[in-house]
Amino acid sequence: MPAMDLVLNGQPRTLPDADIDPRMPLLWALRDVLNLTGTKFGCGVNACGACTVHVDGQPMRACVTPLSAVAGKSVRTIEGLGSPGRPHALQKAWIAHQVPQCGYCQSGMLMAAAALLARNARPSDADIDAAITNLCRCGTYPRIRAAIHAAARELREPAASRAHAPARAAGPPKP
Amino acid sequence: MKRRMFLLTGLGAAGTLVVGWALLPPRSRLGRADLMPAGGGEVGLNGWIQIARDGGVRLAMHRSEMGQGVHTALAMLAAEELDVPLARVQLVQAGHDALYGNVASFVDQLPFHPREREAGAETRTVKTAQWVVSKLARELGINVTGGSSSVADAWEPLRWAAATARAQLVGAASLRWRLPVEDLVVEGGVVSHPSGPSSHYGELAKAAAATPPGDVSVKEPSRWRLVGKPAPRIDVGPKVDGSARFGIDVRLPGQLFAVVRHSPVLGGGPGRMNVDAALRRPGVERVVRLPSYAGSAPAVAVVGRTVWHALQGADALDVEWRAPPGVAPDSARIARALEQAAREAAQREGGFAFYRRGDWPRAVQSAARTIEAVYRAPYLAHATMEPMCCTAQVERGRVAVWAATQVPGLARAVAAQAAGVPQAQVTLHVTYLGGGFGRRLEVDVVGQAVRVALETAGRPVQLVWPREEDLGHDFYRPAGAAVMRAAIDARGDVVGLGITSAGDAVTPRWMERTLPALTVPLDTPDKAVADGLFDLPYAIPHERIAHVATKSGVPVGYWRSVGHSHNAFFSESFVDELAHALKQDPVAFRLSLLKEHSPRHAAVLQLAADKAGWGRPLPPGRARGVALHESFGSIVAQVAEVSLAGGRPKVHRVVCAADVGTVVNPQIVAQQMESGIVFGLSAALYGRIDIVGGVVQQTNFPAYRLAGMADSPAIETHLVPSARKPSGVGEPGTPPIAPAVGNALFALTGQRRRELPL
Numbered sequence: 001m002p003a004m005d006l007v008l009n010g011q012p013r014t015l016p017d018a019d020i021d022p023r024m025p026l027l028w029a030l031r032d033v034l035n036l037t038g039t040k041f042g043c044g045v046n047a048c049g050a051c052t053v054h055v056d057g058q059p060m061r062a063c064v065t066p067l068s069a070v071a072g073k074s075v076r077t078i079e080g081l082g083s084p085g086r087p088h089a090l091q092k093a094w095i096a097h098q099v100p101q102c103g104y105c106q107s108g109m110l111m112a113a114a115a116l117l118a119r120n121a122r123p124s125d126a127d128i129d130a131a132i133t134n135l136c137r138c139g140t141y142p143r144i145r146a147a148i149h150a151a152a153r154e155l156r157e158p159a160a161s162r163a164h165a166p167a168r169a170a171g172p173p174k175p
Numbered sequence: 176m177k178r179r180m181f182l183l184t185g186l187g188a189a190g191t192l193v194v195g196w197a198l199l200p201p202r203s204r205l206g207r208a209d210l211m212p213a214g215g216g217e218v219g220l221n222g223w224i225q226i227a228r229d230g231g232v233r234l235a236m237h238r239s240e241m242g243q244g245v246h247t248a249l250a251m252l253a254a255e256e257l258d259v260p261l262a263r264v265q266l267v268q269a270g271h272d273a274l275y276g277n278v279a280s281f282v283d284q285l286p287f288h289p290r291e292r293e294a295g296a297e298t299r300t301v302k303t304a305q306w307v308v309s310k311l312a313r314e315l316g317i318n319v320t321g322g323s324s325s326v327a328d329a330w331e332p333l334r335w336a337a338a339t340a341r342a343q344l345v346g347a348a349s350l351r352w353r354l355p356v357e358d359l360v361v362e363g364g365v366v367s368h369p370s371g372p373s374s375h376y377g378e379l380a381k382a383a384a385a386t387p388p389g390d391v392s393v394k395e396p397s398r399w400r401l402v403g404k405p406a407p408r409i410d411v412g413p414k415v416d417g418s419a420r421f422g423i424d425v426r427l428p429g430q431l432f433a434v435v436r437h438s439p440v441l442g443g444g445p446g447r448m449n450v451d452a453a454l455r456r457p458g459v460e461r462v463v464r465l466p467s468y469a470g471s472a473p474a475v476a477v478v479g480r481t482v483w484h485a486l487q488g489a490d491a492l493d494v495e496w497r498a499p500p501g502v503a504p505d506s507a508r509i510a511r512a513l514e515q516a517a518r519e520a521a522q523r524e525g526g527f528a529f530y531r532r533g534d535w536p537r538a539v540q541s542a543a544r545t546i547e548a549v550y551r552a553p554y555l556a557h558a559t560m561e562p563m564c565c566t567a568q569v570e571r572g573r574v575a576v577w578a579a580t581q582v583p584g585l586a587r588a589v590a591a592q593a594a595g596v597p598q599a600q601v602t603l604h605v606t607y608l609g610g611g612f613g614r615r616l617e618v619d620v621v622g623q624a625v626r627v628a629l630e631t632a633g634r635p636v637q638l639v640w641p642r643e644e645d646l647g648h649d650f651y652r653p654a655g656a657a658v659m660r661a662a663i664d665a666r667g668d669v670v671g672l673g674i675t676s677a678g679d680a681v682t683p684r685w686m687e688r689t690l691p692a693l694t695v696p697l698d699t700p701d702k703a704v705a706d707g708l709f710d711l712p713y714a715i716p717h718e719r720i721a722h723v724a725t726k727s728g729v730p731v732g733y734w735r736s737v738g739h740s741h742n743a744f745f746s747e748s749f750v751d752e753l754a755h756a757l758k759q760d761p762v763a764f765r766l767s768l769l770k771e772h773s774p775r776h777a778a779v780l781q782l783a784a785d786k787a788g789w790g791r792p793l794p795p796g797r798a799r800g801v802a803l804h805e806s807f808g809s810i811v812a813q814v815a816e817v818s819l820a821g822g823r824p825k826v827h828r829v830v831c832a833a834d835v836g837t838v839v840n841p842q843i844v845a846q847q848m849e850s851g852i853v854f855g856l857s858a859a860l861y862g863r864i865d866i867v868g869g870v871v872q873q874t875n876f877p878a879y880r881l882a883g884m885a886d887s888p889a890i891e892t893h894l895v896p897s898a899r900k901p902s903g904v905g906e907p908g909t910p911p912i913a914p915a916v917g918n919a920l921f922a923l924t925g926q927r928r929r930e931l932p933l
Contacts, residue, residue: 021457024483032432032481037424038417040609041482042560043642047876050560078417091415098407098842101850102242103414104421104560104609129885135876137560137610138242139853141887143846 004071008034009080015067022068026060027051029067030077038078038107042135049134052108052115053077059115078107081114089154090114093147101138108134113148121156123148204313204332205339206274208384211235211267218380220343222274223336224253225267226383230364230375232259236266237275238329239320239581240410241611242850243905244843247408248326249333251839255401256337256393259364259376261409268605271584271598273316279328280319281312284682286702288530288710289805290772294899317690320581321616321733323807323903326839330901334393340383342391347382348374356389396837396898405842410607421609422579425566427635431460433478433627434485435620435640436492437471437648440869441729442499444473449493453477456491458484463630468622469589470688470730472648476627482639503869504728506554506654513656513677514549516723521658521675526721527700529709533717535662538671542662546756548749550659551930552741554864555652555734556879561609562645565624568635569594574601574625575635579608581615585689589618593625612854613733617650618689646879647871650732651864653679655741657708659749662717667757669768671717674708676742679731680724698724703733707742707910712776712805713750713768729866735854736906739806743910744859744917744931747802751918752927761801761918762789775834776803778895780812783832786893787814797827800919802911807903809835813852813911815888817919824860824933826888826916831908833892836899844904845892851908852890857882859913862932 004015015029030036030053042050044063051062054076055069082088090113093099100106109132116123116131123131128145136144206222217225217233225233234253240246250264269275282305285292292301341361348366349356351374360367367373376383396403413419438444450462458480465474475494479485520526524536539545566577567590574594580586583605591598608615624638640648655678662671680701687694701724702709709720734740754764762784769777780803784790789799796818803812816828831848838844861880865872873879917928 021483024481028481028483032483035426036417037420037426040421040560041423041562041639043876045642045875045877048560082416084416087416094415095407095411098411098846100242100408100411100414101244101846102240102560102608102610103410103419106414107417110415132884135560135881135883137558137612137854137857137881139850139856139882139887141853141882141884142849142890145884145887 004067006070006072007074009076020067022066024067025063026053026065026067026070026075027062030062036077036079040104040107042105047135048105049112050105050108052111052134054111054115057115057118059112078111081110088114089151090117090147093151093154097143097147097150099140099143099147101140105134105136109136109144113144113151116148117152117155122152204274205336206272210270210272210274218384220340220380220384221336222272223333224257224340226344226376226380227265228377230377232257232264232364232376233267234264235269235275237269237318238325239583239605239608239611241320241581241608241615243847244408244840245320245325246410247406248839248843249329250409251401251406252329252333253337255399256334257341257364258361261401261406263364271318271587273314275318276312276316277319277324277328278309278312280322280324282309283322283324283807284702286529286700286705289712318582318584319616320611321613323906326901327808327903335391338393339388339391342388343383343386344376344379346386346389347379350386351382402839403841406840408843420606421561422566422577422606423561423564423609423637423639425577425606425637427566427568429634431478431480431631431634431636432482432485433476433636433638434482434489435465435474435476435623435638435644436489436494437474437644438496439647440496440498440503441648441866441871442472442869443496445475446495446497448475448495452491452493453488456484456487459488461630462488462492463627465623465626468593468626469618470650471619471623474623476623476638478627478631478636486641499869501728504866505868506864506866509654509727509729510551510656512727513654513725514551516725517656517658517675517677518549520677520721520723521660521673524719526675526723528719528721529700529702529705530718530720533671535671535673535717535719538662538717539660539673542671543665544663546661546663546753548659548752548929550657550745550748552655552744553862553931554654554729554866555858555862556646556649556864556873557612557614557734558646558879558881559610559612559614562642563614563620563640564638565620566635566637567624567628568633569625569628570633572596572600575604576601576621576625577604577606578621579606579615580618580621581608581611582618582689586618586621589622590625593622594629612735613737614649616685616689616733642876643874646873646875650730652734652740653681653704653729653731654727657742657745659745661749661753663757669715669753672715673718674720674746675723676705676708676745677723677725678704679727679729680704681731681733681737684731685733700724704738706737707739707804707806708746710805711746712773713765714772715768735851736806736909739804739906739910740855740858741931743802743804744913747804747911747914748917748927748929751800751914751921755921760790765803776805776810779803779810779832779834782893782895783812783814783830786832786891787830789814798919798922800915800917800922802914802918804910806907806910809833809902809904809907811848811907811911813915815912815915815919817916817923819923824916824920826856826886829888829890829912829915831890831892832895833907834895834897835904835907836897836902838894839901841894844894847904848892848908849890851906852912853882853887855909855912856886856916859916859931859933860886
């Protein structure tokens with residue numbers, strides 16, 4: 001396979017042919033060739049979602065997505081979800097709700113959640129259960145749920161949402 | 176480990192005492208200023224605190240961040256005493272000096288019942304043992320992030336170090352301005368006097384280093400600005416934009432990647448091997464045989480240009496795996512053997528009695544009624560989301576290692592051993608840990624990575640374990656069985672409790688592979704596996720709690736909350752059985768056994784029950800279950816609301832109450848309770864590792880199922896206010912959830928589940 005073109009986080013990129021095997025999963029091209037390490041390896045078998053990225057806007061598990069499947073397409077990774085100056089609403093909600101613990105699964109969680117919000121502006125709890133099949137060993141699920149709801153509100157009605165304190169899955173303890 | 180320390184202590188106490196240890200105040204853990212590297216004009220004030228030129232505080236961070244929030248909590252303690260905003264504290268990885276060893280985790284392992292070591296009520300034996308072990312731990316200085324001990328351990332020395340630094344800074348200003356210390360004000364790292372003079376810490380640091388601190392005191396709680404408040408975690412920003420660097424994210428110029436393959440059979444190793452096909456795969460650089468390091472099985476590593484290239488090579492390997500010596504372990508057979516061992520020991524009052532009170536044999540003989548039940552738990556894997564990995568570079572006799580480790584000093588030791596160099600030649604960089612849960616108390620992967628790096632001509636190499644290797648070659652939470660017996664008198668009161676459990680000891684196994692120099696030939700009783708049975712809070716006059724230590728041939732290790740992880744299921748399910756057998760409400764029954772001797776436990780249980788609406792009606796098809804458990808000095812009660820969906824338990828809501836002593840950051844405590852509950856829920860609902868003919872059957876996540884979003888209940892955490900010293904937070908949320916769910920299932924179905932997973 002000759003050099004491969006794709007659009008990575010909005011920028012056209014060409015992968016040199018020396019690095020390209022069409023069967024190589026996108027995950028390893030991102031991590032080990034392009035040094036974009038925000039996308040994580042967790043299982044290699046499409047089970048944990050730590051490697052979730054967007055391909056033409058759709059959530060894909062990069063560990064089982066061969067490079068041949070993304071040639072000429074637009075790939076977005078956690079590094080391109082927001083920018084330091086303009087974080088994605090989900091990233092802001094993740095901070096407001098103090099979601100991450102070890103943090104390893106959170107790139108995939110955020111990418112899966114961003115794909116959900118892109119197609120469903122008002123996800124129900126059941127929608128979140130169905131869309132977020134990623135695994136988190138630290139048990140951040142209740143906060144992820146609350147942060148997705150908060151980000152969805154923020155994206156729907158930014159002004160109104162800002163006027164209220166973010167809701168929480170678990171109220172802060174009152175010692 | 177501490178059991179062994181205890182024994183060692185017995186052997187060496189006389190000698191060491193002659194050397195003349197004195198009971199020094201916490202300031203003895205101040206440390207020398209030169210323990211922290213200074214290259215950018217920072218001024219070191221002690222082994223913990225440096226002041227940067229701009230007045231920022233640099234804190235020696237000795238503990239590993241694996242999600243538990245320790246970086247934030249310890250930075251808060253320093254910021255509090257130094258009167259700087261949290262954002263002004265910059266973390267610098269601590270070195271390997273004994274100063275940074277963990278004392279609390281060693282002292283915690285002394286096999287005393289919580290009642291015996293209650294502050295102020297200790298016997299002389301308890302006090303002496305604690306003193307000696309703390310001195311020994313201080314001398315050994317083993318840096319461990321584990322045992323839910325980081326804040327408890329740092330509580331005195333870190334606050335004192337920061338307060339001492341502050342006193343020196345203020346003292347320097349006082350000398351410079353010739354104004355009394357009492358009249359100076361510190362705000363945001365700026366020292367000033369109402370008459371005008373004002374300097375930030377950076378301007379005072381040099382003079383402060385030469386200024387004696389004078390009388391130092393740490394702040395009274397009433398003056399805390401940060402401690403006790405929900406400060407945002409300092410690691411959250413990089414964890415939402417992909418920039419946080421975990422062990423697996425280390426990227427160096429010229430870096431290679433390697434993957435490991437172990438024998439499918441536990442304990443086996445590579446025999447005859449043909450590497451031609453593997454080396455013919457594009458991007459594959461070489462194949463390296465790996466001997467055993469720190470308990471790992473002998474293995475093979477394939478080095479490639481990327482992890483994927485290495486994986487391709489590994490798939491093409493032609494290896495004849497040698498069978499391990501002896502009979503290959505089999506989990507079903509082990510489970511039967513454990514149950515039999517526990518039953519036999521229970522019959523003849525065998526096993527090692529970790530706790531005795533009253534006269535248990537007589538209580539049984541004179542009982543009007545006895546209740547007996549047998550409980551079981553399987554092997555479990557840690558399954559950290561970040562698979563095992565380590566990056567190493569060996570160049571001209573110097574070794575650099577980047578590791579996500581809970582034990583940096585032990586990681587350095589195994590790296591030095593693997594490279595055949597003195598430890599001083601090894602530089603160890605601790606990254607963020609993508610989960611630890613005890614798996615990263617092991618340093619097997621560090622030795623393996625350094626061994627591979629010896630073969631790559633100075634190029635750095637990152638060794639990654641595929642998930643199949645992680646689940647198939649863990650140091651598992653041991654399987655366990657327990658015979659639980661209660662003696663009931665004619666009035667229907669519980670007068671005796673006898674527990675005989677069986678399972679593999681964890682600490683001696685960890686010691687012999689990780690700290691071989693401190694290993695003694697004979698296993699001493701391992702308190703870690705009796706935790707959660709021998710230390711119950713209930714006022715039962717006659718008790719005998721014993722454990723039979725087995726050697727089942729499966730590698731076992733520390734797993735979040737260790738013995739508590741299954742023992743709480745045994746004890747709190749059985750207590751629930753007793754309540755129902757005696758026709759009492761499970762909360763009221765527990766309270767009646769707590770009220771006199773264990774007021775803290777009673778308060779926690781009552782809080783959970785109140786917040787959960789215990790006793791109030793639920794929708795049809797739902798029921799509540801409760802469990803109360805103390806671990807790592809903290810007391811946690813949980814009430815779970817459960818239904819059955821398609822025959823499987825569904826947990827809707829968990830109300831958690833906890834007494835963790837003084838709370839440094841309530842937000843992180845709540846987070847850790849949620850974390851412990853979901854982690855424990857995975858084990859309660861799904862967790863099991865089956866071993867057939869030495870081969871672990873669960874190879875990846877579809878087979879080793881974890882709780883997911885759809886399994887995750889709504890969780891509320893309520894904290895009991897406390898002025899006690901901080902106690903554990905990272906683990907105590909885990910033990911109660913399995914029995915709470917099991918007890919709810921009993922309330923729902925009338926069927927008692929006595930085996931995990933539910």
